[in-house]
Amino acid sequence: MSFPKIRMRRLRSSEPMRRLVRQTILSVDNFVYPLFVKEGKGLKEPIESMTDCFHFSPDTAAHEASQVAALGIPAVLIFGLPKKKDELGSQAWAHNGVVQQAVKEIKKAVPQLLVITDVCLCAYTRSGHCGVLKDNKIDNDSACELLAKIALSHAHAGADIVAPSDMMDGRVGYIRQCLEKNGFHDTAIMAYSAKYASAFYGPFRDAADSAPVFGDRKSYQMDTANSDQAMQEIALDIEEGADIVMIKPALCFLDIIHRAKHRFDCPIAAYNVSGEYMMLNAAAKAGLLDKKQAMLEMLYSIKRAGADIIITYFAREAAKLLKG
Numbered sequence: 001m002s003f004p005k006i007r008m009r010r011l012r013s014s015e016p017m018r019r020l021v022r023q024t025i026l027s028v029d030n031f032v033y034p035l036f037v038k039e040g041k042g043l044k045e046p047i048e049s050m051t052d053c054f055h056f057s058p059d060t061a062a063h064e065a066s067q068v069a070a071l072g073i074p075a076v077l078i079f080g081l082p083k084k085k086d087e088l089g090s091q092a093w094a095h096n097g098v099v100q101q102a103v104k105e106i107k108k109a110v111p112q113l114l115v116i117t118d119v120c121l122c123a124y125t126r127s128g129h130c131g132v133l134k135d136n137k138i139d140n141d142s143a144c145e146l147l148a149k150i151a152l153s154h155a156h157a158g159a160d161i162v163a164p165s166d167m168m169d170g171r172v173g174y175i176r177q178c179l180e181k182n183g184f185h186d187t188a189i190m191a192y193s194a195k196y197a198s199a200f201y202g203p204f205r206d207a208a209d210s211a212p213v214f215g216d217r218k219s220y221q222m223d224t225a226n227s228d229q230a231m232q233e234i235a236l237d238i239e240e241g242a243d244i245v246m247i248k249p250a251l252c253f254l255d256i257i258h259r260a261k262h263r264f265d266c267p268i269a270a271y272n273v274s275g276e277y278m279m280l281n282a283a284a285k286a287g288l289l290d291k292k293q294a295m296l297e298m299l300y301s302i303k304r305a306g307a308d309i310i311i312t313y314f315a316r317e318a319a320k321l322l323k324g
């Protein structure tokens with residue numbers, strides 16, 4: 001008989017008491033803030049599908065990045081919208097492509113801020129797919145060669161971490177080999193390892209203009225009903241040379257984050273994606289819940305599940321809140 005010897009409410013009786021026994025600590029150190037860049041100068045255009053998010057040009061992205069760094073956030077993740085798309089997505093590895101420009105500008109303005117680049121083809125190909133079409137199918141191995149080229153061009157521009165998000169088989173190995181061969185021994189790879197074919201990328205695809213023109217991504221991104229396959233994907237990426245592995249999206253896949261944390265020793269990142277972000281924003285806008293509290297609850301759940309790194313559009317807001 002434990003009651004009244006044990007009363008669980010004793011340790012919940014005041015905020016200092018709750019603080020004393022709080023198990024999960026959210027820190028700004030774990031946040032990565034995504035930035036969207038497009039060609040131009042002096043741009044800061046609101047993204048309609050994503051509250052408080054903007055399209056920046058490389059110069060204003062650098063300014064934004066310095067504000068992100070001032071909040072204590074250690075890293076940004078760059079997505080690019082090219083001037084023009086083509087069959088192969090060649091703007092993705094263009095020497096003076098928009099991401100390459102942004103990386104250079106940000107590294108110049110805020111050298112201590114880590115710059116992570118999204119390595120993918122979908123925003124650059126006319127098909128909107130993350131690989132190249134061959135006989136109406138997404139060809140795996142030719143995509144890997146292009147992805148390695150993209151990663152190398154980002155490393156040349158000064159990226160600290162490259163993050164392939166395409167879900168082609170073997171791409172981490174291609175990228176690692178290419179970076180090593182070209183002397184980029186210290187460029188880290190954060191692999192989108194367990195990336196699901198999720199409906200929660202909707203707002204992002206508007207923002208990045210990267211929706212597939214036909215079909216869907218189910219032949220390369222994972223079936224949302226699977227769990228064991230995620231472990232296999234992660235193990236393969238680590239074997240191929242990934243330094244950090246990612247699970248994406250976060251909220252519908254907390255079980256995957258938890259499993260991965262217990263199974264693998266490398267840092268686990270989770271991507272709190274655009275649909276998760278906008279679901280909360282829409283509910284808050286409708287007056288249905290308290291945005292700040294709900295945001296922290298979301299972020300705590302991701303951390304509690306086992307994520308070491310959280311990529312989130314809430315990073316700035318959460319950083320301010322955690323500062324108090």
Ligand code: PBG
Nearest residue numbers: 120122165200201204273274275
């Ligand atoms: C590109 C990519 C996507 C996201 C990140 N990189 C979209 C997709 O796979 O269709 C989604 C991010 C988000 O929803 O916040 N491959």
